[in-house]
Amino acid sequence: MSTTSHAPNACTPTRVAIIGSGNVGSTLAQRIAERNLANVVLLDIVDGRPQGVALDLLEARGIEGHDRQIVGTTDYAMTAGSDVVVITAGLPRRPGMSRDDLLKTNAAIVMEAAQKAIAHSPNAIFIVVTNPLDVMTYLAWKATGLPPERVMGMAGILDSARFQTFIALELGVSTADVSAMVMGSHGDLMVPLPRYSTVNGIPITELLDADTIARLVHRTRNGGAEIVELMQTGGAYYAPASSTCVMVETILLNKSRLLPIASYLRGEYRLSDIFIGVPTRLGCGGAESVLELQLSDSELKELHSSAAVVRQGIDRAMALL
Numbered sequence: 001m002s003t004t005s006h007a008p009n010a011c012t013p014t015r016v017a018i019i020g021s022g023n024v025g026s027t028l029a030q031r032i033a034e035r036n037l038a039n040v041v042l043l044d045i046v047d048g049r050p051q052g053v054a055l056d057l058l059e060a061r062g063i064e065g066h067d068r069q070i071v072g073t074t075d076y077a078m079t080a081g082s083d084v085v086v087i088t089a090g091l092p093r094r095p096g097m098s099r100d101d102l103l104k105t106n107a108a109i110v111m112e113a114a115q116k117a118i119a120h121s122p123n124a125i126f127i128v129v130t131n132p133l134d135v136m137t138y139l140a141w142k143a144t145g146l147p148p149e150r151v152m153g154m155a156g157i158l159d160s161a162r163f164q165t166f167i168a169l170e171l172g173v174s175t176a177d178v179s180a181m182v183m184g185s186h187g188d189l190m191v192p193l194p195r196y197s198t199v200n201g202i203p204i205t206e207l208l209d210a211d212t213i214a215r216l217v218h219r220t221r222n223g224g225a226e227i228v229e230l231m232q233t234g235g236a237y238y239a240p241a242s243s244t245c246v247m248v249e250t251i252l253l254n255k256s257r258l259l260p261i262a263s264y265l266r267g268e269y270r271l272s273d274i275f276i277g278v279p280t281r282l283g284c285g286g287a288e289s290v291l292e293l294q295l296s297d298s299e300l301k302e303l304h305s306s307a308a309v310v311r312q313g314i315d316r317a318m319a320l321l
């Protein structure tokens with residue numbers, strides 16, 4: 001059979017660039033391709049790693065039933081024209097490394113990644129995953145020079161998913177019936193909100209006693225550390241990749257979902273010039289609007305404590321760079 005077409009190829013497939021092809025980056029590439037959302041360019045500083053991961057994923061296409069292109073590279077030129085750029089590049093903390101060392105190292109990696117990626121994809125929306133999340137999102141925003149709506153961090157969806165899971169397990173109900181809300185920074189001072197966490201519309205404060213809720217809140221705050229402790233050699237990546245994929249899908253399909261993501265604040269919750277986890281309407285324009293919940297005094301105080309840690313991190317990172 002021979003087919004000849006002289007028509008120009010008018011199709012411009014959507015493309016997602018993933019900077020950092022480690023555990024989170026490669027799992028995210030798998031999720032995106034298998035959900036048939038976009039073609040994927042995996043980039044890493046280690047030559048061979050992204051190419052190998054991409055080829056491995058590509059060879060599963062027939063079995064998984066999609067035709068998405070997946071390429072691996074160390075060259076930012078290959079990411080050109082991406083609709084979404086996800087930054088997962090960075091180092092985990094190593095023995096003997098202080099938090100400042102990690103902050104400085106990841107800050108330099110994220111800023112370089114953001115600058116190089118925006119140079120090739122000026123219309124992209126940026127999602128940051130690298131830790132410390134809220135600080136790195138701020139730096140990526142500075143590095144790209146983009147309007148803040150087009151830069152955001154992934155954490156709240158993951159933290160809320162953990163809370164949702166623990167609530168469902170505790171009550172013995174389907175996870176599908178549970179909706180959970182966690183705001184604030186991605187760290188020990190995140191702010192799970194039991195009042196806004198429900199089982200088919202019923203707040204969990206009506207279903208669980210205060211001690212049980214406190215235990216679930218503690219487990220949620222400790223969710224990342226619990227996995228690191230079990231694995232010893234690394235951190236979580238399946239649920240982080242799933243959470244990031246939700247953001248990619250929401251943007252590419254313009255779903256206008258209301259999700260907790262690290263968004264830029266301009267006075268909402270009495271906070272300014274900071275990225276932190278808040279419920280945000282997410283769509284093809286990026287973080288289109290922030291929803292300001294009526295927080296109680298104690299909830300607002302917790303959010304402000306959380307923001308104070310982010311602010312310190314931003315100041316330290318700026319001073320170290």
Ligand code: A3D
Nearest residue numbers: 020021022023024044045088089090109129130131133240
């Ligand atoms: P890992 O598997 O180590 O992958 C990181 C990758 O980044 C490695 O392949 C590195 O080679 C690569 N890399 C390092 N420097 C550069 C550079 N300059 N340019 C391009 N690539 C580079 O880690 P991971 O995938 O498990 O985690 C990645 C990041 O995400 C870490 O900072 C984690 O702490 C963070 N993370 C955040 C969450 C949140 O919920 C916010 C969850 C899970 C992981």
